[in-house]
Amino acid sequence: MTAHAPAVPGDMAALRPEDLDGAPAYVRARARHAGQRTIRRLTTSEGVEVSVPVAPVGARLVAWLLDLLLMAVIMMVLGTVSAVIAVAGLPGVALSFTTAVFFVLRTFYFVYFETRHQGRTPGKRLMKLRVVDRHGRPLRVESIFVRNVTRELEVLLPIAVLIAPEALFPGSQGIGVPLSVAWLLIFLFFPLFNRERLRVGDLLAGTMVVPTSTRVALYEDPAIGALMRVRNGRPVYAFSQAQLDTYGIFELQVLEELLVQNPRRPTDPKVLDEVADLVRRKIGWRDDDKKLQSWQFLHDFYAAMRARHERRLMLGQRQVFKVAGETDGGDAPGLVVERPSGVLESADLVPPSAGGRP
Amino acid sequence: MNDARHTTHHAMVPPSLVFRQEREATWRELEALVSRIEAGNLRSLSNRDLGRLPLLYRSTLSSLAVARTMSLSRNQLEYLEVLCARAYTCMNAPPPKLGESLKAFFVTRFPRAVRRFGMHVATATLVLLLGVATGFVMVERDPENYYVFVEEAYAQGRDPSTSTEELRAVLYDGGGTNADQLSAFSAQLMSHNARIGMMCFALGFAFGIPVVYLLFTNGLIIGAFGALYHSRGLGWDLVGWLLPHGVPEIFAVILCGAAGLAIAQALVFPRRLARMESLRQTGRHAGVVVLGAVFLFFVAGLIEGFFRQIVDDIVLRYAMIGTGAAVLAAWLLLSGRPAQASAAQGARS
Numbered sequence: 001m002t003a004h005a006p007a008v009p010g011d012m013a014a015l016r017p018e019d020l021d022g023a024p025a026y027v028r029a030r031a032r033h034a035g036q037r038t039i040r041r042l043t044t045s046e047g048v049e050v051s052v053p054v055a056p057v058g059a060r061l062v063a064w065l066l067d068l069l070l071m072a073v074i075m076m077v078l079g080t081v082s083a084v085i086a087v088a089g090l091p092g093v094a095l096s097f098t099t100a101v102f103f104v105l106r107t108f109y110f111v112y113f114e115t116r117h118q119g120r121t122p123g124k125r126l127m128k129l130r131v132v133d134r135h136g137r138p139l140r141v142e143s144i145f146v147r148n149v150t151r152e153l154e155v156l157l158p159i160a161v162l163i164a165p166e167a168l169f170p171g172s173q174g175i176g177v178p179l180s181v182a183w184l185l186i187f188l189f190f191p192l193f194n195r196e197r198l199r200v201g202d203l204l205a206g207t208m209v210v211p212t213s214t215r216v217a218l219y220e221d222p223a224i225g226a227l228m229r230v231r232n233g234r235p236v237y238a239f240s241q242a243q244l245d246t247y248g249i250f251e252l253q254v255l256e257e258l259l260v261q262n263p264r265r266p267t268d269p270k271v272l273d274e275v276a277d278l279v280r281r282k283i284g285w286r287d288d289d290k291k292l293q294s295w296q297f298l299h300d301f302y303a304a305m306r307a308r309h310e311r312r313l314m315l316g317q318r319q320v321f322k323v324a325g326e327t328d329g330g331d332a333p334g335l336v337v338e339r340p341s342g343v344l345e346s347a348d349l350v351p352p353s354a355g356g357r358p
Numbered sequence: 359m360n361d362a363r364h365t366t367h368h369a370m371v372p373p374s375l376v377f378r379q380e381r382e383a384t385w386r387e388l389e390a391l392v393s394r395i396e397a398g399n400l401r402s403l404s405n406r407d408l409g410r411l412p413l414l415y416r417s418t419l420s421s422l423a424v425a426r427t428m429s430l431s432r433n434q435l436e437y438l439e440v441l442c443a444r445a446y447t448c449m450n451a452p453p454p455k456l457g458e459s460l461k462a463f464f465v466t467r468f469p470r471a472v473r474r475f476g477m478h479v480a481t482a483t484l485v486l487l488l489g490v491a492t493g494f495v496m497v498e499r500d501p502e503n504y505y506v507f508v509e510e511a512y513a514q515g516r517d518p519s520t521s522t523e524e525l526r527a528v529l530y531d532g533g534g535t536n537a538d539q540l541s542a543f544s545a546q547l548m549s550h551n552a553r554i555g556m557m558c559f560a561l562g563f564a565f566g567i568p569v570v571y572l573l574f575t576n577g578l579i580i581g582a583f584g585a586l587y588h589s590r591g592l593g594w595d596l597v598g599w600l601l602p603h604g605v606p607e608i609f610a611v612i613l614c615g616a617a618g619l620a621i622a623q624a625l626v627f628p629r630r631l632a633r634m635e636s637l638r639q640t641g642r643h644a645g646v647v648v649l650g651a652v653f654l655f656f657v658a659g660l661i662e663g664f665f666r667q668i669v670d671d672i673v674l675r676y677a678m679i680g681t682g683a684a685v686l687a688a689w690l691l692l693s694g695r696p697a698q699a700s701a702a703q704g705a706r707s
Contacts, residue, residue, distance in 0.1 A: 048419045146645030307369055
C-alpha cells in the first residue's frame, strides 16, 4: 500500500499521513488518537533507543504545591520552637535560629530530597514523579542545585514584580515595569512552551521530570492456544495463504486487542460471534455443516495470520491494511488435525468441555 | 480429505511467540527487580540481585531491539518499551555517598570550576570595581549622592548627617550588641547575601544584563560607603571593618556574577554546540560555582556576625584580611590541579 516503512513495523502509532491515504475512517481515527503521549528518545550505551515518557505539567504543579505545603508545615513547627526559645529569654538566638533554619530549608529542601531519594521529593513521590538526567547519566548534586536555584527567577521574582514592582526596579519609568513583567511571566510559563515541559532550571541543569507510574502488563499471548492445540493433536482451524493475506497488520493488532484476556474487561461472547462471522465471510470460509466455534476460530486465525505476516516481514513484505472484497477460500483445509506423519485430517469439532480451553 | 500441506504446526506458530517463550523469564525477573527498586531504594536489593541486574537489563534491551524488527504483537512491544524505559532510569540513579562527594566537591570540583570561568570572574570583578570607583567619586564630589546610592535600610543610620564619633563607634564598639543578637545579625546577613548571590546567577539566564546591573549597584554602595568614611578620615578603619568578611563575601558575589555571565554567554554565543547543549554543559559547571559561593557566604556570615564584633584591634583585623585572602587564593588557584611533577616523574621511570 505504501513505500514508506516506519522503523518499528509493529508500531501502528507511527503511521504517517502518507501511509494513511485512502485508508478507511476507523484507521485514521485510530492513528490520530495513538500518537498523543509525549516521549523523549534516548540512546543507551548499548546502542538501543528507549522511549522515556514526559511528566504532564499539571501533575508537576500539584507536586510542587504539595512540597510547598510540607515546607510550610515544617516552618510552622520550627517557628513554634523558636518562639519557645525567645520566650525563654534568648530572643537573639531564637531569631538567628529561625533565620538560619528558614534559609537552609528554603534553599536545600528540594536539593536534599532529590539527591538522597533518587530525584523524588515527598510531593513528587505522592504524584509518582521523578527527576532524571535528560541524557541518561547519573544525577549530580550541582545539577539538582542549579535546577532549584533558578526557581528564584521563575517564581519569586515574577511574584515580587507583580506585587511590588517599585521595590525591585526602583525608579523605573513607565514602559520598564510592564516589559519586565512580561519578561518574567515568560519564564514562569516556560514549561508550556517546550515539548518536554522543561523549566528554566531543567534546561540549565540538563534534567527532566518523568512519571514513574507507567506500567504495561504482559498478557497471555493469544497465539499460545493454537500452539498447544497443535502440539497435543487437537483439531485446529487451518487456512490458506490467500485467506491469511486478506487482512493486514493493522487488522491483526485490532484482533489482538479483542482477544487479549484482560481480567478487567472480559470479552463479550456475542462480540466474538459477530467478529467471527465477519471474518468468515470476508475470507470465504466454507460453510460446512459443522457449527463454527467463534472463540477457537478467532484464536487460530489470529495465530496463523500473525505467523504468516511475521514470516512475510522477514522477507521484506509488509502489508499494513486489508485487501478489498472477499477472498475465495476454496482451497483452505478447514478444521483439521495434524497427524504425527504430517498428514492433515479433517476433524470434527470437539466440544469445549472435552479438551482445549474454555 | 484435504491435501493442503501448507498449514502445518510450523506455520501456525508466530516467530515472536517462540521468541517470547525463550525470553519471558528474563523479562519477568527484570520487571520484579525494577518494581522493587522503584518502590524503595537500591539498598533493599540483595547482592545477588544487584549482580543480576545489569545482565537482565542488557538482555531485555536486546530483546527490545529484536522485537522491534520482527514482532507484530502490540502488547509485547509496548511491554518491552515501557519495561526498558523504567529499567533505564533505574540503572542510572546510584545512591550518592555524602562524605566522599563533599570532599571531592571542595577539593577538586569547585576550584576547577572557578578556574574554568577565569575570564568571567575577571569581568565580574571589573564591573564591581567600576561600581566602587563610580560610587566613591560621585559621593566625594557631592555627599548628597550618598542617599541616591545607599538605601535607608542598608545604611542603618550611617549617613553624611551622622557624626564622626558615631561612625567610629559602629566600626569598633560593635554597637553594644550581645551574643545572641550577634548570631541573629550574622544569620540574617548570610541569608540575605546568599539570596542576592543566587539571584545573580539565576538572572544570568536573562542574557546577563541584570547580572551586570546587580554587580555595578553593589559596587556603588561600597564606593559610597567608602567615600563617606574617607571624608571623615576613617578610610582605613572602614577597610579593616569591611574586608575580614568582605573578602569571602565580595568574592562570592563576584563568583555568582561570573556564573551568571557564563550562562548568559552560553545562551548568546553557543559556539560549536547546540544552544541547549551549551546551556546544559555550562549550567553544570556554573552550578558548582554557585554552590561553592553559597558556602563562602556562610563563612562570611559567620565572620561578619562574630569575629568582627568581637575583635576590635585594627591590626588583628588586617591580619585576618591577609590570611583570608591568602587562603582563598591558594585554594582556588592550586587545589585540584593534576600533579604535573609526579606525572613527569612517572614518565621518566
